[in-house]
Amino acid sequence: MSDTLSFPPLRIGPFELAAPAVLAPLAGYTDLSFRRICRLMGAGYCSTEVTLDTSINLSPKLRLKLIQPAADDHPLAGQIMGCKAETMAIAAGHLLALGCDVVDLNFACPVRKVLRRKRGGHLMRDPDGAVATIRAVAAAVGGQAPITVKLRKSFDQDDADLSAFWQIAEAAFDAGAVAINVHARSVEARYSGPADWEFLARVKQHFGHKVIIGSGDVLSPHHAVDLLRLTGVDGVAFARGALGNPWIFRQFEQLLAGRQEAAPTLAEQRDVIARHYALCVEQYGSRGARMMHRFGIKYARCHPNPKLVRHAFIDSPAGVDVEGILNRYYGPSEAMPV
Ligand SMILES: Cc1cc2nc3c(=O)[nH]c(=O)nc-3n(C[C@H](O)[C@H](O)[C@H](O)COP(=O)(O)O)c2cc1C
Structure with missing residues (x-):
């Protein structure tokens, strides 16, 4: 401290x-x-x-x-x-x-x-x-x-x-x-x-x-x-x-506050991305998945394997399968650094 x-x-x-x-x-x-x-x-x-x-x-x-x-x-x-x-x-x-x-x-x-x-x-x-x-x-x-x-x-x-x-x-x-x-x-x-x-x-x-x-x-x-x-x-x-x-x-x-900055855990990243996606859907309706595309690409930077996750988001420009990406890359099995 x-x-x-x-x-x-x-x-x-x-x-x-x-x-x-x-x-x-x-x-x-x-x-x-x-x-x-x-x-x-x-x-x-x-x-x-x-x-x-x-x-x-x-x-x-x-x-x-x-x-x-x-x-x-x-x-x-x-x-x-x-x-x-x-x-x-x-x-x-x-x-x-x-x-x-x-x-x-x-x-x-x-x-x-x-x-x-x-x-x-x-x-x-x-x-x-x-x-x-x-x-x-x-x-x-x-x-x-x-x-x-x-x-x-x-x-x-x-x-x-x-x-x-x-x-x-x-x-x-x-x-x-x-x-x-x-x-x-x-x-x-x-x-x-x-x-x-x-x-x-x-x-x-x-x-x-x-x-x-x-x-x-x-x-x-x-x-x-x-x-x-x-x-x-x-x-x-x-x-x-x-x-x-x-x-x-x-x-x-x-x-x-004199503390070390804490990087978001994978579980936190998952929660925030899911929440952000819900906000996009609330705001843009059926265009929510498309809007989430640009944010998802940016969120990838905090993931332990940014390249992999970035590509998962990039490869779905018409609408991101956010749930699928979260389950694949932000689940408990990803909690270990890759
Ligand atoms: C993608 C992007 C969009 C931006 N859009 C705006 C904008 O709408 N209005 C504005 O005043 N500045 C805009 N900026 C400039 C930023 O507010 C900021 O002044 C600039 O990025 C410098 O800060 P940074 O080097 O820490 O990113 C934008 C910058 C980026 C990268």
């Missing part, structure tokens, strides 16, 4: 989280089923995946399908991206009406099609557009709910002065944003290369008591502790680190 690690609670607007960690938005993954599983493991704050403002604005039915609000899924940040300040402001209002607790603006998405349409990460090279969006959203909903902004360090990989970042971040806090989420890579770098934690330290130093949530290369609970220690940011975002390992939230709390 080592000493407990003491970090101040993470405060995002009115929400105070005991552990300074959140579930990052993850397109294709942070649906209601995965958010519920992460909350079960200790996640105190979750985000939807990024949604298009125009889709949110299109129809009540579509926005309900995209956000999937639920009474047991709070506090929840709804994340939107778009290319027009006015449509972003309208979408922000819809998010609140749907029950989102926080509106998160995405200026970080690096997908080519998104950039071509001047959305997401494109705003890192259009700081005036980003600032206009922040102001329009703040004017529309700032009085009713907290706003946060997700930023990258820069657009270009070799941007030296990072002026767009500073301009947008300053404007966000000036407009009343309660926190910024900083993915410490450029948009050009997408998800490769090391995240620049030194930059996160600079951001925290610059903004003093403002709330900064750091993102990038938080792939284990130890990384989360290191990031908090080395940069001084207020919170960390689990992204790829949580995919297939929602236990990372519990492991992080174990480290904070």
